[in-house]
Structures are given as C-alpha cells and as structure tokens.
Amino acid sequence: MRIGELAAQSQTPASTIRYYEQQGLLSGVQRTAGGSRRYDGSALLRLQMIRSLQNMGFALGDIPALLRDEQKAVDHERVMTTLNGRLEDIDTLLASLQRQRDQLHALRCLLESSWEAGHCLSDEQILALRDQYLQPPDSAGNQD
Amino acid sequence: MRIGELAAQSQTPASTIRYYEQQGLLSGVQRTAGGSRRYDGSALLRLQMIRSLQNMGFALGDIPALLRDEQKAVDHERVMTTLNGRLEDIDTLLASLQRQRDQLHALRCLLESSWEAGHCLSDEQILALRDQYLQPPDSAGNQD
C-alpha cells in the first residue's frame, strides 16, 4: 500500500510516518522505481506497536530498544530497565497529580467561602495551602 | 534586595525571574538610577505564589488571571473556570496514567514468563495488551 493508505489505516498522518522513518523507527521501507514508499501489513503492525508503546508513555527514543528489529534481538535487561523506569515515573507522576488535585480542591473550597463572605483570599492563605500539601523532600516536579 | 538575593530566597534562577517579568507575571519592579532591579518582600511573596500555582499544574499564561494584581480585581468566574478546567485535566491525566500503569504491569508480567519459557512476545500479544486497556471512545491522549 502507499503511504496515504497506511496513514488512513493507522490513523497517523503521512508526515508522522515519514518522521518515524527518519528517526529510525521504521526501517526497510520498500520504494517503487520512481521513489515512492510502498508498505505491507507488517509496516501497519509495526506502526500500531509504536503507537501503543507511545500510549503507554514511552518516548520515541525508547521504542527501538523495546521492539524486536529484523536485524537484532531484544535486549531483555534493557527492556526491563526501560519498563521499570517508566513505571517509576508513572508512580511519581500519580503522586504529584493527587497532591495537585487535593490542593486545588482545597483552594476552590477556600475561594468559595471567601467570596461568599465578600472578600478575597490573602496571599498568606494561598501560601499556607501550598505548605499544607508540600512536596516530599526530593521535590517531585512536573514531568511528562 | 537585588535580583540575586531574590533568586536565592525564592530558589528561582535570576534568568527565570527576568523571564517572568518579561512575560508580564511580575510588574512594577523598581529600578536603581543605573538600571538594576530592586525588590521588596512583596515580590518574594508574588514569586512564591507563582511557583505554587505552577506546582498545582497551571500554565504560566493562566496565572495572571488567578492572582490579584495591584491594578484590577480578580475575576471570580474566570478563576473558577480555570480552576475547574485544571481539575478536569488532572482527572483525565490520572485515568490515563492508571491505564498506562496497568498496561505496563501486564506487559512486564507477559515478558517475564515469555523469556523464562525461552521465547519472545509476539506482536499479537503486544497488540492484545493494548486492546485490553483501550482508551475510552473519546481517546484521552497524553497531555501535561
């Protein structure tokens, strides 16, 4: 199939497919005599796997190491390291988001009662809110 | 105080403080005759509030509307809209991260038993994994 059809079947813009190839995520793409790309079903499968791994939160740069290539076998240890690293990142992010949510709920609550009473939150109240939900000492920032 | 001291006290690089000013988050900064910035305690407070709100996940662009300015009052409705929008984003993200975590745990489990058995995961197994944890119809992507 041509790139347009692959794009349609994979729900991925053709420009993105070309970009993945350029980044080394898709290799061995066939060309016609004139130079246009032709794909078979395996390319669609590979694209779908790339998209799946992306949806699991992996960076494009991590994906080649996770997927078996025609050339070389998968490095089990490296896959595990990458996978466990991502799991740790997710747990950090989850904790950070829960904290953010609690802070925001508290802030909304404070604001509502302040406004009802006809005044504004003081700077101190806002800062107290922050202190109440302070990050753990290692300060897990905002990633992803 | 000079910008270096504000930087130290707020744990924020001076370049970032200048950047915030340029972006309109810090206004009314005093200058000496020679042109260097001088700050008082209120600037530190304002900076801390900006950092707090950032830690709650707000974009810099949202922050002026959330903070009371010397000039104009806070627009309650706008604050609530921004705040509720952020809460919705957080819930979407939390759901997406939980899904990612479940998928990764399942993937790790599958890989371990495959490798123990001396073979690799098939493409189909990976795709089945994806389908098992498919996103809800509206397809909540990866933000933040």
Place this chain on the structure above:
DNA sequence: GTTGAACTTAAAGTTAACTTTAAATTTAAC
C-alpha cells in the same frame, strides 16, 4: 578610583514530537 562580582539587554538555543511549506516528481485514471 579600581576592581571583580553582579547585573543589564536582546537574541538565539534547548527539548520532543511533530507539522508546515515549497517546489518538484510520481502515480493512476482516463
């Protein structure tokens, strides 16, 4: 008044994952 640290500016660089552009070429249908 000298000196060295701290400060000033505007502009360019960084990161990831694309998207857009422009101009040329290929393909497929007729």
Place this chain on the structure above:
DNA sequence: GTTAAATTTAAAGTTAACTTTAAGTTCAAC
C-alpha cells in the same frame, strides 16, 4: 498523453518554559 491527486525532499516552523550567550554596564567594597 494529459491531468489531478498523491507523493517526494529538505528545511523551517511550532509549543512552553526556560537557559545560554555575548557584550556591555553597574554596584559595592576597598
């Protein structure tokens, strides 16, 4: 053989929140 849609390339643009650079200026201590 014509034509319009699809494809090709390299390079530049996009986004957010900064950081870095370079070259010049000010500050504060001595």
